[in-house]
Amino acid sequence: MVQSVRRAASILRELAAAGPRLGVTELAERVGVAKPTVHALLRTLEAEGMVEQDAETGKYRLGSSLLLLGNAYLDTHELRTRSVTWADGLATRTGEAVWVAVLTGDHVLVVHHAFRPEGAVQILEVGASIPWSTCALGKALVAAGPIADQERLLAGELPVLTGASVTDRAELTAQLEQVRRVGYAVEDQESTLGDAGIAAPVFDRSGHVVGAIGIVGPVERLLVEPVRQDHAVTVRETARNLSRDLGATRTSHRRGA
Template identity: 75%
Template structure:
């Protein structure tokens, strides 16, 4: 049985995360579908636990610091993340590119680990980044090997368009996923951000089930130009395979089920 007050509280957090960062009581009440007094009570409860904070200048609410603690605690429970640390560093050193490790949550991929490109330039940590699965190599690598029912559900859902290169054509996307299954890795060409590219491969657990993906991200001219494209793809596949074995995956994982 779903508890209504808990559902409303989570809806508030979701609205602040997606439509925020700052929202007033009236707007939140309209979005959640409750009366303003009820919204006031919900916000006071969330504020007491540090899940939201109120801007003293505007009176509007935004997400609170307690969510960061919860997020970090969640990352620490991820076996994939823990096992990937050494392998991600090895892939970054081998390709000289940044490495992301991701899992699928709903219809988006969540970056759970980020190994910086081994150079002196300033880089921004992207752990926690959430990206539509269909617009990135990381997502395609997972969905291509997900159970058929799950991949079909995702293909039939709305396919976001982030750039002119994003793929909203389901037939074309199906063809891409079939190609991923054949070659063992996925490619992204400016589909989530102009100028950026990605190459990713699936990661499997001890049961042979796909649990995430690992890949490199960087400028399109550096990742996808020949012969770097094939060299990078080979490295990504090999290191992702090693990570899978570290997780106990069989040498020939089942990869996809009906």
């Protein structure tokens, strides 16, 4: 790997995770690189529009060029492109907001958001990043993914976002086994108090999981019976149809070794 590229990527990740602005000294400490090296990398990133320097404080923030790259990623992502119609249909059938997400590291990234029909003012969540263990989308993705990835993620950090967030590895393992049995995952206020989610994995033509689609909304609407079961069946059916749209067959769904 090219070391300078890795360091530049680390700087961008730190700026994305730590807040609006960081100085050269702060970035050098976080990345573990000498200040002159960090300064040189920042100058290069600034020239490319990937970071911007505040004129008053001298600190750096992410630049507008990254937004163009992010939009290009979304526009060329096959899962997102194929999911638009299915997500709209799922939102109409359930009356809830729909998210489509992919797994990036130990978080899920929302790549498409269909608003809840006839709802109150809603915030577009495209680009939101959520710890995999705290949402139905993440559990659906990990349960359907390679066993090695599941073991690695279970061994890693399990964040606590609410009092309902699950940090017991045995309990999470049991939940993932349940997802594989029934074909969908459920989240009960583990990411945001008052909110719940139901999601199912999406597969491509090779049979590998490429994302997940699910509904999110108030727990009193999503998880009350018999609505909960009706929603689960609808989400699972939509995920299967989206998978077929991506080329998957009824027998192609599989897990990596």
